[in-house]
Amino acid sequence: MLSIIFLSSLILFLTLPSHLESCSCMDFPTEKEGYCATSWISKVKVVSKETDGLGLMMSYRLEHLKVYKAPENVTLPEVMNTATQESACGQTHFKVGKQYIFGGSAANNDSLLITFCDWRVPLKYIDEVKLEMKPTWQKFVDSVGKCPALPTH
Ligand SMILES: *[C@@H]1O[C@H](CO)[C@@H](O)[C@H](O)[C@H]1NC(C)=O
Numbered sequence: 001m002l003s004i005i006f007l008s009s010l011i012l013f014l015t016l017p018s019h020l021e022s023c024s025c026m027d028f029p030t031e032k033e034g035y036c037a038t039s040w041i042s043k044v045k046v047v048s049k050e051t052d053g054l055g056l057m058m059s060y061r062l063e064h065l066k067v068y069k070a071p072e073n074v075t076l077p078e079v080m081n082t083a084t085q086e087s088a089c090g091q092t093h094f095k096v097g098k099q100y101i102f103g104g105s106a107a108n109n110d111s112l113l114i115t116f117c118d119w120r121v122p123l124k125y126i127d128e129v130k131l132e133m134k135p136t137w138q139k140f141v142d143s144v145g146k147c148p149a150l151p152t153h
Pocket residue numbers: 072073
């Protein structure tokens with residue numbers, strides 16, 4: 001319970017860029033904890049990107065090619081937001097037209113959030129040539145079983 005509260009305030013903190021001078025991330029002690037802190041994982045193509053009027057948030061438009069994880073009752077939306085500043089843990093370098101496997105800590109029907117601190121699927125689970133998960137990924141997911149409930153946003 002404590003760790004859920006901590007995670008919840010951490011996410012809040014990370015989404016408030018003005019409170020951070022440099023991006024520092026909490027480590028995930030185990031793959032299971034990383035996976036469970038990740039609310040969505042998807043193979044996507046980046047369709048476009050733009051910065052909001054204030055220059056604080058960058059918004060990517062995505063095409064979802066294969067969804068690996070999504071919160072219950074949520075259809076992953078095409079909009080993925082991140083901070084424009086790397087010091088605020090923004091992920092600003094993704095390229096339009098390229099495909100990636102992304103994951104992030106927050107998702108609802110309207111938008112996804114990605115930060116530098118989000119857990120990344122370990123490369124050993126990814127066939128980087130085909131950009132898809134290896135069979136060992138499903139074994140890992142099965143071994144994790146049910147994650148403790150994430151805080152909702
Ligand atoms: C998902 O939708 C089902 C059916 O409407 C509902 O029973 C369930 O509580 C929902 N789950 C969440 C996490 O909202």
